[in-house]
Amino acid sequence: MFVSPSSAAELPAAADIALAYHVRTKHSLKRYAAGPETLDWDAQPNPFREFAGSPRVNLPLTSDRLAASFAEACDGTAPIQPFTIDNVALLLELSFGLAAWKEYGPDRWALRCNPSSGNLHPTEAYVISESIAGLTDGVYHYLSRDHVLERRCRRDASPTGQPLLWLGLSSIHWREAWKYGERAFRYCQLDLGHALGAISYAAAALGWHARVIDGIDSAALAAIMGLDRTGDFAGVEAEDADVLLAISPRDIATPTRPELPRPATIADEWKGQANRLDRHPLYRWPVISEVSAATAGEGHDVVPAAPSPPALPSRSQARATELILNRRSAQRFDAKFTMDRTAFHQMLDTLLPRTTTPWTTWPFATRLHPLLFVHRIDGLTPGLYALPRSDNAEADLRRALRPDFDWQRVEGAPDHLPLFHLLPTDSRGVIRTASCHQAIAGDSCFAVAMLAEFAPLVSDNPWRYRQLHWEAGLIGQVLYLEAEASGLRGTGIGCFFDESVHEMLGIVTADFQTLYQFTVGRPLTDDRITTQPAYPGRTRNEAGVLP
Incomplete structure (x- = not known):
């Protein structure tokens, strides 16, 4: 592994700063991380x-x-x-x-x-x-x-x-x-x-x-x-x-x-x-x-080539440009809609690392593992599920999470999909509360907490703090587009009570930390908001080349 060009003497200090920042910026039920006390939207920075x-x-x-x-x-x-x-x-x-x-x-x-x-x-x-x-x-x-x-x-x-x-x-x-x-x-x-x-x-x-x-x-x-x-x-x-x-x-x-x-x-x-x-x-x-x-620096992983199961075929017939340009973040979900189980499996399948889009872009080892709060998936018991995305992750997660989780393979899921049932429960209320009281987390068909292999990696190379968040965002982008392809919508959730989520999962050390949450469901639209073209007045092929 490459580490940042900082000297060995500097690395512990840099790692301490990164780890301390993470703790300092955790939201909790008692207080939010430090932020502005007021916002003047008319004075928003130029985007x-x-x-x-x-x-x-x-x-x-x-x-x-x-x-x-x-x-x-x-x-x-x-x-x-x-x-x-x-x-x-x-x-x-x-x-x-x-x-x-x-x-x-x-x-x-x-x-x-x-x-x-x-x-x-x-x-x-x-x-x-x-x-x-x-x-x-x-x-x-x-x-x-x-x-x-x-x-x-x-x-x-x-x-x-x-x-x-x-x-x-x-x-x-x-x-x-x-x-x-x-x-x-x-x-x-x-x-x-x-x-x-x-x-x-x-x-x-x-x-x-x-x-x-x-x-x-x-x-x-x-x-x-x-x-x-x-x-x-x-x-x-x-x-x-x-x-x-x-x-x-x-x-x-x-x-x-x-x-x-x-x-x-x-x-x-x-x-x-x-x-x-x-x-x-x-x-x-x-x-x-x-x-x-x-966290400035660099990183390099030696990722051995390993055979991966073929991806499930996409069920979308949409043109790529239409789907990409029409992607939106949902603001509200239909709290009564039930998602098709096959579409759910398809969506999870796209999160597995393969030599297909978008994982051909990512040269690093897999470090993020979704924990799924299932609310309404046809044929699936509501509750908590896990999707370990690397060979060693299942054993590591079993040690890190609550000992009473049952870790049963989900019947009816594709054989290659490492989807595990952990706990039957109605989690709509608790995940809504843990997501800074946002209704979209509980009204969705399912919500995701992205759990990262954390403290040992960041201690070894503080630059990994950035990289782990990049992987979480990359997973989020897959879910956004796959939700659109299924006729649904997704929303990323960056505001959550970190330790409340960890407490639900039984995490007591910093070896794993949740970095991002996401939720998928059928959107409800606000007809009061109107949509205008991205580039009004622009004609096609209006290009200019500099000498």
Whole structure:
């Protein structure tokens, strides 16, 4: 295993900071984690970062042309599209673009393809291109509001001529901290996991692979993305460099570790000044900067190749673009609706690690294991269930959870699906209470608590604190899209009483911790909220290429 470049003497201190932050930011029935005492929604930070002085490339909107089905995107059979500016635009449209505008009375807000805690969107996307048809080699920032690329850096032509593409992701922590205070760092990391999933599905719909490049130090990644250029961010909110993904056509064999962009040179031409998002911040949360610094670094896992059972075939006939663009977070659920058991098994099956979308994106060992609070699944006894997602997880979970759980394999489930019944119970009330009293947790068909292998990993390498949240967010993105494919909807729940959930499960140490919750059911819609097009007034194929 690679560890962060910090010296051995520094590691314990960094790990202590990460573990202490996690404890400090737990919600409980007696108190919530520290956050703002009041919110002025009229003073919400600007949800869109942009760079004044950066030349812009208008991108076409072509999602209506892509015929690949969601099933083809999932099983890796979608037709392979060429590397061109139009298809890079489509990748961005389906992963980070706007899906719609919503209006309610005088209020208007944007929805994006990648879900975000509180719809605050701390994640920023950067394109690094070499020899892409129609796109000058360089580093670009994607501005989702306008569906344009802002060219941050122009580079000399690629010496190889082979089309190469990377996406770099960063976080602006203040966007979440404005509303959620100290717990915001967690939500930023969960959002990154959702973004990884959004990229993976969008790339697969184009016949491409997206793979996280592991083992990159945070400082090196910041240099690749231009986030270390302090003058370009003077007096504005900083961005944390988080992760780099290599994008490649599916018919090109992806090496174990994809190559990195070419090193910077003095001939690179950088332009652009980042905008200020919040001119009058009312609060400061220094603990976020502390945990960010403590968890900077890198990680690498040696994941042995192992045979995996074939995935259950998708039952969705929807086009991938329609399903992705119509994904929404449910606000309310029909508390009387019962979910089909086969659809439930199908949804859980997609959470198992395989060499299919989106798990081809994830180069790390499996560390997250869903605990399922089943309320209304046809043919299943209401109660608590477990889905260990790795070979060793069942034994470890048996030791960590309550000794009176029965751990019986679920009859009628596919033989390869490691679904265990733990306890028959009506958990609607307790999971609603534990989910910060949110009705969606109890009114759903089922709710999920994502349990992470925790303290030993974070103690060994504090960067794992970020990675564990990314995996939780990635699982959440799978559930979002699979719920849509089943005619249902999902909602991520970041607000929960950590120790109340642990008490229900019998967890008494930090070896396992719950990092995220999720819920799935049939949505109830609010007809008072109207939907407007994502890019009103834009015509198809309205693109522009910079010299």
